[in-house]
Amino acid sequence: xxxxxxxxxxxxxxxxxxxxxxxxxxxxxxxxxxxxxxxxxxxxxxxxxxxxxxxxxxxxxxxxxxxxxxxxxxxxxxxxxxxxxxxxxxxxxxxxxxxxxxxxxxxxxxxxxxxxxxxxxxxxxxxxxxxxxxxxxxxxxxxxxxxxxxxxxxxxxxxxxxxxxxxxxxxxxxxxxxxxxxxxxxxxxxxxxxxxxxxxxxxxxxxxxxxxxxxxxxxxxxxxxxxxxxxxxxxxxxxxxxxxxxxxxxxxxxxxxxxxxxxxxxxxxxxxxxxxxxxxxxxxxxxxxxxxxxxxxxxxxxxxxxxxxxxxxxxxxxxxxxxxxxxxxxxxxxxxxxxxxxxxxxxxxxxxxxxxxxxxxxxxxxxxxxxxxxxxxxxxxxxxxxxxxxxxxxxxxxxxxxxxxxxxxxxxxxxxxxxxxxxxxxxxxxxxxxxxxxxxxxxxxxxxxxxxxxxxxxxxxxxxx
Amino acid sequence: xxxxxxxxxxxxxxxxxxxxxxxxxxxxxxxxxxxxxxxxxxxxxxxxxxxxxxxxxxxxxxxxxxxxxxxxxxxxxxxxxxxxxxxxxxxxxxxxxxxxxxxxxxxxxxxxxxxxxxxxxxxxxxxxxxxxxxxxxxxxxxxxxxxxxxxxxxxxxxxxxxxxxxxxxxxxxxxxxxxxxxxxxxxxxxxxxxxxxxxxxxxxxxxxxxxxxxxxxxxxxxxxxxxxxxxxxxxxxxxxxxxxxxxxxxxxxxxxxxxxxxxxxxxxxxxxxxxxxxxxxxxxxxxxxxxxxxxxxxxxxxxxxxxxxxxxxxxxxxxxxxxxxxxxxxxxxxxxxxxxxxxxxxxxxxxxxxxxxxxxxxxxxxxxxxxxxxxxxxxxxxxxxxxxxxxxxxxxxxxxxxxxxxxxxxxxxxxxxxxxxxxxxxxxxxxxxxxxxxxxxxxxxxxxxxxxxxxxxxxxxxxxx
Numbered sequence: 035x036x037x038x039x040x041x042x043x044x045x046x047x048x049x050x051x052x053x054x055x056x057x058x059x060x061x062x063x064x065x066x067x068x069x070x071x072x073x074x075x076x077x078x079x080x081x082x083x084x085x086x087x088x089x090x091x092x093x094x095x096x097x098x099x100x101x102x103x104x105x106x107x108x109x110x111x112x113x114x115x116x117x118x119x120x121x122x123x124x125x126x127x128x129x130x131x132x133x134x135x136x137x138x139x140x141x142x143x144x145x146x147x148x149x150x151x152x153x154x155x156x157x158x159x160x161x162x163x164x165x166x167x168x169x170x171x172x173x174x175x176x177x178x179x180x181x182x183x184x185x186x187x188x189x190x191x192x193x194x195x196x197x198x199x200x201x202x203x204x205x206x207x208x209x210x211x212x213x214x215x216x217x218x219x220x221x222x223x224x225x226x227x228x229x230x231x232x233x234x235x236x237x238x239x240x241x242x243x244x245x246x247x248x249x250x251x252x253x254x255x256x257x258x259x260x261x262x263x264x265x266x267x268x269x270x271x272x273x274x275x276x277x278x279x280x281x282x283x284x285x286x287x288x289x290x291x292x293x294x295x296x297x298x299x300x301x302x303x304x305x306x307x308x309x310x311x312x313x314x315x316x317x318x319x320x321x322x323x324x325x326x327x328x329x330x331x332x333x334x335x336x337x338x339x340x341x342x343x344x345x346x347x348x349x350x351x352x353x354x355x356x357x358x359x360x361x362x363x364x365x366x367x368x369x370x371x372x373x374x375x376x377x378x379x380x381x382x383x384x385x386x387x388x389x390x391x392x393x394x395x396x397x398x399x400x401x402x403x404x405x406x407x408x409x410x411x412x413x414x415x416x417x418x419x420x421x422x423x424x425x426x427x428x429x430x431x432x433x434x435x436x437x438x439x440x441x442x443x444x445x446x447x448x449x450x451x452x453x454x455x456x457x458x459x460x461x462x463x464x465x466x467x468x469x470x471x472x473x474x475x476x477x478x479x480x481x482x483x484x485x486x487x488x489x490x491x492x493x494x495x496x497x498x499x
Numbered sequence: 500x501x502x503x504x505x506x507x508x509x510x511x512x513x514x515x516x517x518x519x520x521x522x523x524x525x526x527x528x529x530x531x532x533x534x535x536x537x538x539x540x541x542x543x544x545x546x547x548x549x550x551x552x553x554x555x556x557x558x559x560x561x562x563x564x565x566x567x568x569x570x571x572x573x574x575x576x577x578x579x580x581x582x583x584x585x586x587x588x589x590x591x592x593x594x595x596x597x598x599x600x601x602x603x604x605x606x607x608x609x610x611x612x613x614x615x616x617x618x619x620x621x622x623x624x625x626x627x628x629x630x631x632x633x634x635x636x637x638x639x640x641x642x643x644x645x646x647x648x649x650x651x652x653x654x655x656x657x658x659x660x661x662x663x664x665x666x667x668x669x670x671x672x673x674x675x676x677x678x679x680x681x682x683x684x685x686x687x688x689x690x691x692x693x694x695x696x697x698x699x700x701x702x703x704x705x706x707x708x709x710x711x712x713x714x715x716x717x718x719x720x721x722x723x724x725x726x727x728x729x730x731x732x733x734x735x736x737x738x739x740x741x742x743x744x745x746x747x748x749x750x751x752x753x754x755x756x757x758x759x760x761x762x763x764x765x766x767x768x769x770x771x772x773x774x775x776x777x778x779x780x781x782x783x784x785x786x787x788x789x790x791x792x793x794x795x796x797x798x799x800x801x802x803x804x805x806x807x808x809x810x811x812x813x814x815x816x817x818x819x820x821x822x823x824x825x826x827x828x829x830x831x832x833x834x835x836x837x838x839x840x841x842x843x844x845x846x847x848x849x850x851x852x853x854x855x856x857x858x859x860x861x862x863x864x865x866x867x868x869x870x871x872x873x874x875x876x877x878x879x880x881x882x883x884x885x886x887x888x889x890x891x892x893x894x895x896x897x898x899x900x901x902x903x904x905x906x907x908x909x910x911x912x913x914x915x916x917x918x919x920x921x922x923x924x925x926x927x928x929x930x931x932x933x934x935x936x937x938x939x940x941x942x943x944x945x946x947x948x949x950x951x952x953x954x955x956x957x958x959x960x961x962x963x964x
Contacts, residue, residue, distance in 0.1 A: 128772070128774045129772060130768065130769040130772075170772070193759060193762065193763075196762050199761070199762035199765045199766065200761070200765060201765050201768055201769070215765055215769050217765070293945070294658060296664070296665070296945065296946070296947075297658065297661050297664035298658075300664045300665060300666050300680055300682070300947075301664070303595065303666055304595040304666070304680050307593070307594060307595075307635070309593045311777065312776065312777075390856070391855070391948075480758070480761065481761070481946040482761075482765075483856075483948075
């Protein structure tokens with residue numbers, strides 16, 4: 035990144051001023067788009083899903099083209115000291131998709147081109163998504179659809195136009211080893227915002243992130259990888275919190291060194307043996323396939339359903355697809371605390387069956403809200419009962435409902451919280467948790483496959499103003 | 500690492516002086532051990548392999564305990580612009596083993612405790628191996644054998660005793676996603692070298708690496724991760740080559756930045772789609788299982804055989820196991836060149852079916868020596884015909900035959916070459932190759948799963964004196 039780009043990025047982070055669209059304009063625009071488009075998402079029997087069938091041999095739910103994605107089974111053996119063994123359905127999509135944002139600098143400030151995008155699983159239909167959100171099946175036109183807008187910027191970019199290009203994981207409990215290419219480009223060429231697209235500053239996006247379900251998961255994961263320079267000179271006056279974030283971002287040594295965290299992860303990845311095998315969906319134990327859903331008899335965790343989607347917009351689009359619906363909302367909480375004079379964040383090393391590498395760093399608390407209350411005493415997720423009861427001294431600095439990706443998940447929302455602990459409160463931290471600075475978090479983001487999508491969503495919501 | 504440890508490490512790198520054993524002593528010791536031990540490795544029919552059987556359902560070759568390792572099938576679909584699809588047998592061992600070295604500082608110099616270890620596949624029986632080389636099956640005593648020596652140092656270490664702790668990959672063309680924990684400890688406690696163990700300096704190990712098949716692959720991969728400080732003050736006079744290495748190690752920016760290399764890898768991992776599925780061995784196309792071997796009808800690539808091993812030493816040990824034998828020796832060549840005043844190394848991004856992450860960085864040239872001459876003109880591995888014909892101006896700085904791990908591979912040797920190109924020679928470099936400094940190489944080693952075992956073997960052989 036050039037110095038000019040770096041400065042423009044920080045100005046973007048710290049301003050909501052935008053001559054193209056005020057934050058209020060964007061809110062109205064999304065509200066109008068939500069009113070204008072007619073979206074019908076109807077739950078239908080699997081047998082009525084055009085373009086999809088259960089494979090005769092495996093029972094997997096597959097697209098007729100053999101591409102796109104499928105619902106398959108997974109056999110999971112996890113062991114540490116106790117042996118765990120379970121089977122479950124999972125989304126299989128062995129291709130890397132693009133989550134790409136185009137940026138441009140206007141008048142010394144960097145703007146990001148976001149799209150008002152309809153996704154069938156969204157609670158509110160339209161959310162702000164990246165410039166380009168395309169699976170390989172999309173952009174090689176397996177669906178015989180139109181070529182996605184702005185695709186050529188991503189397929190034909192020069193190295194010097196890249197602000198960020200990372201392979202990052204999707205939800206490890208729902209996807210089998212799925213990754214997307216999180217990429218931000220600053221193209222030399224002129225870029226015109228077409229009808230469904232708007233230029234926004236990072237400051238504006240942060241304001242919108244305070245609202246429920248405005249900025250979609252794909253936008254959040256892409257933006258989470260941006261690093262901000264530590265040099266405070268020339269910056270407008272910052273809040274105490276903003277100053278803490280810049281200082282934390284500049285710190286590569288916290289309570290642990292980066293090497294210390296890497297060694298701790300090597301240890302955990304050795305201890306948590308995880309053997310995951312794909313399985314025909316029809317052989318999955320503990321789940322049943324009915325006419326309308328793939329579900330557990332006790333209806334826990336999630337179910338897979340089929341939907342018929344019709345979108346009436348400038349033109350009419352209609353298609354069928356499976357979606358995954360959680361049985362409860364979830365919650366992700368990231369604890370923050372000033373430690374040794376630097377802001378730290380408490381991450382847990384979490385095993386999820388679809389993880390690319392056994393263990394990824396996750397938020398302090400991450401779970402479905404309903405399930406934990408069923409857990410035997412002492413087996414609830416760490417910190418959750420105390421947090422839930424308001425017994426931890428501190429305050430919320432981020433608190434909003436955020437959606438999972440509406441192209442795969444049906445009305446899935448998770449409460450996203452960043453919770454700033456009071457100075458001096460000492461938590462009793464289990465050995466699969468570690469306090470990291472923001473600089474360390476961004477360093478692990480840089481090398482891919484270290485931070486899960488839930489913690490990236492929270493990192494993206496940190497406001498520096 | 501403390502400053503004292505860092506200084507002791509660099510002194511170890513630069514000296515062959517050793518009051519405990521001279522390099523000549525070590526060479527004699529290994530020669531004697533090779534003479535003393537009676538090792539018989541007899542190729543036998545699979546049906547005669549005690550403790551092993553072909554699974555009735557899958558046809559996989561498995562250990563009766565269900566643990567240890569097995570030979571299974573793999574279905575591989577790789578695509579870029581052309582579609583490749585093949586099936587092959589592969590070693591499956593879904594557990595992370597220890598490759599551990601204990602270090603101690605005596606009189607300001609760091610010493611590494613290596614073991615004279617017999618492995619059935621070795622061309623010469625005994626080679627220098629790490630202090631501890633143990634699969635999870637070993638150290639949890641599935642074989643009901645003795646607990647490996649020095650295991651407790653690794654199971655009960657404190658964080659401050661760790662010099663290095665990385666998960667690194669094994670051979671991606673032969674193993675399915677196999678990784679080992681490469682770890683070096685500097686324990687506070689006293690360590691006594693027992694009969695099969697000797698303390699060596701890094702300088703001595705480098706001298707031994709100039710000889711064929713003395714230092715085993717496991718030792719080479721563990722040592723490859725060590726980083727040496729750049730500060731030349733207080734060092735004994737170095738060779739020009741040694742000075743170049745220290746300077747290259749200090750350089751994190753070369754022809755490309757670390758971010759530039761990461762972005763290039765994101766691009767390649769997106770382009771090279773790789774779908775790998777486990778398959779019952781009996782369903783593998785193009786391979787046959789006979790009474791004595793698993794092999795292709797055209798006898799290309801490799802074969803799997805069964806052996807009966809008897810070692811007569813202080814006590815007699817006898818066991819049976821499968822081994823993998825390549826059909827030819829291989830060659831690994833790493834090109835080095837001074838570019839922009841800093842020594843660079845030319846790495847290729849290579850797809851191998853068992854890779855943990857699609858693409859890993861490999862040596863400039865890596866192949867079996869026989870296979871490439873069968874390739875149609877223009878399809879030989881890049882640089883190999885010119886290198887083979889001596890048409891590239893430069894000189895060898897490393898050149899020795901080195902063994903693959905003798906616990907899995909039968910008499911497999913690869914020629915290990917580091918080739919220093921003359922200044923100013925400009926190679927025509929394909930786009931899946933990149934020049935990296937040693938500092939950048941070590942940075943990627945640090946974050947795991949970036950450099951394959953063949954290039955780590957070459958990095959370990961670089962002499963800094």
